[in-house]
Amino acid sequence: MNFALILFVLSIVSGVVWAYDRWHLRGRRFAAAKSALDEFDARSRSAAVNPEAVTKERSALRDRLMREPAWVEYTGGFFPVIISVFLLRSFVVEPFRIPSGSMIPTLVVGDLILVNKFSYGIRLPVLNTKVIDNGNPQRGDVMVFRYPKDPSVDYIKRVVGVPGDEVVYRDKRLTVNGVDYPTERVDDYFDGDRVSYLQQYQETVGSLTHRVLVDERRPAEVNPENFEGRENCSYDVHGFRCKVPAGHYFMMGDNRDNSLDSRYWGFVPDANIVGKAFFVWMNLSDLSRIGSFH
Incomplete structure (x- = not known):
């Protein structure tokens, strides 16, 4: 709808x-x-x-x-x-609800978030055509976008690659343009849905620090779908390497082994961008989650 x-x-x-x-x-x-x-x-x-x-x-x-x-x-x-x-949600902020655990621990199921609609430029509502340029997504941003294979569905992931970047994910370590994202092991994260613990790392992207989860029981190999720009990527048992084409972005979930993202279905075109997520305004199951996030 x-x-x-x-x-x-x-x-x-x-x-x-x-x-x-x-x-x-x-x-x-x-x-x-x-x-x-x-x-x-x-x-x-x-x-x-x-x-x-x-x-x-x-x-x-x-x-x-x-x-x-x-x-x-x-x-x-x-x-x-x-x-x-209509004007508020088209040009200022738009509310969304987190439906899955792909962005745990940054965002959890049930978080009600706000998305800044002008961080990446002013776009015409419905058409989503950019009419005023006000910046572009940066590595580390949490972004809402329309799923490339079904634009009627909104997804939320983290930007890990911008146009021209070479993104490499081998043995569950992320490298962009030959530079490893610094990581630091912190306390394990308890996943209540799976009743198990996952390794948790603090990852630094530029000046932003956020946490990611890694499930060592899951293989590093990725089985991708066919997608536009698939020729820019190569896959093996250790992971993948992708060159991000112009006008596109490479997205990954913070719950690295439980996220269907650009590794599987490809790049996000600029035309699919909805906005930058920045604030949890409500979670009925846990009021302490209210606040800004990176």
């Missing part, structure tokens, strides 16, 4: 109704109400009635005459809210 497209359509429909009411129907209601109230006032002046009752009846008559039709109230009436949500 393309929620952005649904919001766009709702914004257009409700906006048309709102504008039609604002510049056409409302004027007709005012004119009809004024005529009816003038007639009511004339009748009231010629009749001996209780002034308090007249005022109450006049107010009720005015409210009834000025009331929006139901079809306007339940379409155009929601336009300000719908357009505000």
Whole structure:
């Protein structure tokens, strides 16, 4: 489901109704109400009635005459809210829910996160075409993007390779352009879903430090799918080597042996970028997870 497209359509429909009411129907209601109230006032002046009752009846008559039709109230009436949500999630921030454990320990299942929509430039909603350049993804960023094999599905992974990089992952060690990412072994991570412990490392990418998990019981060999740009990669029992083509990015999950990522389905084109993830705003199972992350 393309929620952005649904919001766009709702914004257009409700906006048309709102504008039609604002510049056409409302004027007709005012004119009809004024005529009816003038007639009511004339009748009231010629009749001996209780002034308090007249005022109450006049107010009720005015409210009834000025009331929006139901079809306007339940379409155009929601336009300000719908357009505000549409613009906010299109150009500022968009919420997402983490559905899998591929980014453990950085992000866990159930984390509700916010994604910055302008970190990598301003893009037209629905079309996702960049119209204002405001920077590009950097190694180490946690990025949300549309899955290349099914753009209706959003994925979240970490950027490990930018255009032109040579990414090598051999025997579960990551190297980019011939330089090893520094790692430091820390306490093992307990995986409650699998009821087992995984080796945990602190990995440094430029000025950013984050943690990754390695399952030594899993082989280093990768069995890739066919994907566009597959000729830029070579695989063997120890891992793989890939040259990232122009306009594309190489993505990996922090849960290295439990993540379907660019190792398997290929590169992420720039056109598929949604934004940079930066904040956990809620996790109903663990409120202590609320906060920013790298």
